[in-house]
Amino acid sequence: MKLILVGPPGAGKGTQGEILAKKLGIDTISTGVMLRTAIKEQTEVGKLAEQYINEGKLVPDDVIVSVVKERLSKPDVEKGFILDGFPRTTAQAEALTASGVKIDKVLSLEVEDNMIVERLSARRECSRCGAPYSVIYKKPRIEGKCDKCGGELIQRADDVPATIQNRLDVYHEQTEPIKAYYDNMGLLVTAKGENELEDTTKNVMAALGLEE
Numbered sequence: 001m002k003l004i005l006v007g008p009p010g011a012g013k014g015t016q017g018e019i020l021a022k023k024l025g026i027d028t029i030s031t032g033v034m035l036r037t038a039i040k041e042q043t044e045v046g047k048l049a050e051q052y053i054n055e056g057k058l059v060p061d062d063v064i065v066s067v068v069k070e071r072l073s074k075p076d077v078e079k080g081f082i083l084d085g086f087p088r089t090t091a092q093a094e095a096l097t098a099s100g101v102k103i104d105k106v107l108s109l110e111v112e113d114n115m116i117v118e119r120l121s122a123r124r125e126c127s128r129c130g131a132p133y134s135v136i137y138k139k140p141r142i143e144g145k146c147d148k149c150g151g152e153l154i155q156r157a158d159d160v161p162a163t164i165q166n167r168l169d170v171y172h173e174q175t176e177p178i179k180a181y182y183d184n185m186g187l188l189v190t191a192k193g194e195n196e197l198e199d200t201t202k203n204v205m206a207a208l209g210l211e212e
Helices: 013-024 031-040 044-054 061-072 090-098 113-122 161-175 177-184 197-208
Strands: 002-006 027-030 081-084 105-110 123-126 132-134 188-192
Touching: 002 013, 002 177, 013 027, 013 081, 013 105, 013 132, 013 197, 027 031, 027 061, 031 044, 031 061, 031 081, 044 061, 061 090, 090 177, 105 177, 105 197, 113 123, 113 161, 161 177, 177 188, 188 197
Parallel strands: 002 081, 002 105, 027 081, 105 188
Antiparallel strands: 123 132
16 A cells, blocks of 8 residues: 555544554655655755754755655555655645555544643654654553663654744645645545543544554
8 A cells, every 4th residue: 555644744644554564564754764765864855854943944855755765665665655745735745646656544633732732842853763752642561661672762842842833834725735645646535633642543544444
């Protein structure tokens, strides 16, 4: 299955993508993780993207599209993939369609803005492997340490209160319209994000026609 996950920042796309990846035996491809790795390594793309991300703005389409196309050309995604964080604009969605990449379904996680603010302030990420955590919803076994690799858990610079509302405004204005784009193609399904992880997962599985 080739999926796209859509939803506001903090909706739980990373967590649900991880659950779906295990169930379906495919990889989750997070453009956010790829870009943050580039920033950490201070590559040319990383330097370019850093100024946008730190201000809570979207990275330009041409930068994102080039990163994603390269990743989807690798053999490990032939059996399927889950795209998390791309496309984020209608132009990116159109570029993905034009590139010939086949998508089976687009899952939209629906979460209210007030819940997003709470989630973002609690979100943490492994500084080494990028695995997602939350001090409220998905605590690590050892506080401050990644369950997978033992890396230090950090709060992303764009998860501080000063940029949260800006990121939500950007999502509603630039990203949300892609739901209509994919709905017109007959690919869009929706799932409500709940307070409890298990409840959200049930909604996701039902939307995709999968058993837990």
